[in-house]
Amino acid sequence: MSNKKKIAESAISRLSLYLRILEDMVEEGEPTVSSQTMASQSGTTAAQVRKDLSLFGSFGRRGLGYSSTDLVSRIRQILGLNRRWKIAVIGMGRIGSALVEHKGFFDRGFDIVALFDTSDFKVGSNVHGLKVHHVNDMRALVQDKNIEIVVLTVPVEAVTDVTDLINDSGVRGILNWTPARLAVSQSIEVKNVNMVMELEALSFKLSQS
Amino acid sequence: MSNKKKIAESAISRLSLYLRILEDMVEEGEPTVSSQTMASQSGTTAAQVRKDLSLFGSFGRRGLGYSSTDLVSRIRQILGLNRRWKIAVIGMGRIGSALVEHKGFFDRGFDIVALFDTSDFKVGSNVHGLKVHHVNDMRALVQDKNIEIVVLTVPVEAVTDVTDLINDSGVRGILNWTPARLAVSQSIEVKNVNMVMELEALSFKLSQS
DNA sequence: CTAATATTGTGAAGTATTTCACAATCAAAA
DNA sequence: TTTTGATTGTGAAATACTTCACAATATTAG
Ligand SMILES: NC(=O)c1ccc[n+]([C@@H]2O[C@H](COP(=O)([O-])OP(=O)(O)OC[C@H]3O[C@@H](n4cnc5c(N)ncnc54)[C@H](O)[C@@H]3O)[C@@H](O)[C@H]2O)c1
Ligand SMILES: NC(=O)c1ccc[n+]([C@@H]2O[C@H](COP(=O)([O-])OP(=O)(O)OC[C@H]3O[C@@H](n4cnc5c(N)ncnc54)[C@H](O)[C@@H]3O)[C@@H](O)[C@H]2O)c1
Numbered sequence: 001m002s003n004k005k006k007i008a009e010s011a012i013s014r015l016s017l018y019l020r021i022l023e024d025m026v027e028e029g030e031p032t033v034s035s036q037t038m039a040s041q042s043g044t045t046a047a048q049v050r051k052d053l054s055l056f057g058s059f060g061r062r063g064l065g066y067s068s069t070d071l072v073s074r075i076r077q078i079l080g081l082n083r084r085w086k087i088a089v090i091g092m093g094r095i096g097s098a099l100v101e102h103k104g105f106f107d108r109g110f111d112i113v114a115l116f117d118t119s120d121f122k123v124g125s126n127v128h129g130l131k132v133h134h135v136n137d138m139r140a141l142v143q144d145k146n147i148e149i150v151v152l153t154v155p156v157e158a159v160t161d162v163t164d165l166i167n168d169s170g171v172r173g174i175l176n177w178t179p180a181r182l183a184v185s186q187s188i189e190v191k192n193v194n195m196v197m198e199l200e201a202l203s204f205k206l207s208q209s
Numbered sequence: 210m211s212n213k214k215k216i217a218e219s220a221i222s223r224l225s226l227y228l229r230i231l232e233d234m235v236e237e238g239e240p241t242v243s244s245q246t247m248a249s250q251s252g253t254t255a256a257q258v259r260k261d262l263s264l265f266g267s268f269g270r271r272g273l274g275y276s277s278t279d280l281v282s283r284i285r286q287i288l289g290l291n292r293r294w295k296i297a298v299i300g301m302g303r304i305g306s307a308l309v310e311h312k313g314f315f316d317r318g319f320d321i322v323a324l325f326d327t328s329d330f331k332v333g334s335n336v337h338g339l340k341v342h343h344v345n346d347m348r349a350l351v352q353d354k355n356i357e358i359v360v361l362t363v364p365v366e367a368v369t370d371v372t373d374l375i376n377d378s379g380v381r382g383i384l385n386w387t388p389a390r391l392a393v394s395q396s397i398e399v400k401n402v403n404m405v406m407e408l409e410a411l412s413f414k415l416s417q418s
Numbered sequence: 419c420t421a422a423t424a425t426t427g428t429g430a431a432g433t434a435t436t437t438c439a440c441a442a443t444c445a446a447a448a
Numbered sequence: 449t450t451t452t453g454a455t456t457g458t459g460a461a462a463t464a465c466t467t468c469a470c471a472a473t474a475t476t477a478g
């Protein structure tokens with residue numbers, strides 16, 4: 001797929017929201033849905049919904065709205081969810097193992113297929129039916145299993161070491177849970193999940209009022 | 210504090226980043242820091258850093274840069290971190306209990322002072338030295354302990370019930386881990402941590418190239 | 419004291435994103 | 449068939465955010 005126009009990050013987040021709403025609609029048997037409905041359920045405006053969708057094509061029917069099932073598959077297509085993604089979790093501590101046991105990822109197209117750690121206690125053990133490998137074997141397993149995304153849940157002290165291994169592994173995307181900013185090669189996409197930052201944003205808002 | 214001008218969400222996120230960078234600088238004994246240094250470490254531009262800070266005042270010295278220690282306390286002040294926040298965690302499952310054991314929150318000014326669940330197995334038990342209360346006692350405990358923020362880690366099916374209890378409790382902010390959009394009273398601030406949405410954004414980016 | 423160098427603070431310019439507003443289109447009712 | 453009512457798709461306008469560019473300051477060297 002060629003990368004033509006630049007799509008705002010915010011538009012992509014909203015598409016994720018719309019997708020969840022639409023899936024609920026389909027489940028409830030609603031055949032069509034209007035931009036207004038999607039807007040009120042996702043906390044935006046009808047014009048914003050239509051503009052977001054129009055970045056990718058004309059999916060609705062004037063006077064009628066959008067076919068729920070059709071729009072679900074359109075958005076899945078847009079987001080690259082018309083396939084499954086293989087992911088690995090690096091760092092089998094408290095957060096890492098909580099994630100592995102969570103079925104929400106599988107349900108939405110992400111298969112956890114490998115786990116990594118360095119601790120002698122953890123390497124070789126099983127977590128939720130998956131064997132924990134040593135992080136030094138990452139390159140081999142990433143290549144072998146076609147892993148494209150890793151979730152990083154190691155202590156912040158380990159980040160530099162692990163980043164080198166990731167850079168070298170062929171992985172294309174990282175979901176980073178550590179508070180560190182990762183030094184990865186340009187071609188690797190990074191998304192950060194930073195709870196403390198979210199709490200600080202709450203702190204700011206609450207201090208304002 | 211009166212809420213004068215509107216500050217962009219993105220500016221607040223960046224202030225969190227700058228704060229972390231500056232704290233590292235202080236630790237390393239750097240007395241001053243330039244906007245350029247902060248910019249390169251946080252992945253933005255020097256002009257952006259200066260503009261962000263200038264939204265709140267003039268903290269630097271021309272020709273010299275910013276005093277690291279001074280700027281740390283300025284930003285802490287801006288973000289409302291010149292005090293400690295009392296928080297509760299609702300839902301002592303896999304994620305909830307991982308969060309309780311994490312010292313990163315305490316380190317940055319957030320004290321977890323109460324835990325809630327509904328399960329008979331969990332209510333009454335201890336997690337990391339804190340007793341787990343029944344969620345029905347939330348209002349009383351929130352009032353009693355002056356809890357202002359709750360972290361929500363309950364199953365999505367429980368969200369409606371718990372949201373009612375939260376609305377009624379006097380809590381001012383929520384860090385929502387569930388994939389649901391919360392129906393809370395206007396006066397409550399909500400921040401969402403949505404991993405699946407982040408994975409979907411990765412999926413989109415990786416599908417583009 | 420003057421010159422050279424560094425770096426802030428901030429209007430103005432440039433981009434990006436959101437909202438507006440309305441012609442185009444469709445279904446259903448008259 | 450015509451009218452009414454609903455709702456999309458999209459340029460244009462409005463807003464929001466980022467980057468530019470430079471005067472104002474500060475330090476240091478000569
Ligand atoms: N626990 C939380 O609530 C929480 C919240 C937000 C962010 N985080 C961040 O997530 C990360 C993990 O947190 P946690 O609480 O799960 O920590 P943890 O200490 O429970 O787990 C870390 C795991 O990483 C493993 N590890 C250490 N070095 C490694 C290496 N080089 N390669 C692979 N694995 C390695 C350890 O053996 C351990 O199993 C930390 O960076 C933390 O700041 C945690
Ligand atoms: N585990 C993950 O990796 C992960 C990742 C992202 C988001 N989430 C979301 O976080 C939430 C929690 O996930 P989890 O894996 O920790 O689930 P979990 O099932 O392990 O834990 C949920 C806990 O909530 C308690 N609970 C149920 N109803 C309650 C109520 N009405 N009031 C208070 N407590 C109640 C349960 O007793 C249980 O202890 C879910 O919404 C999930 O979608 C989880």
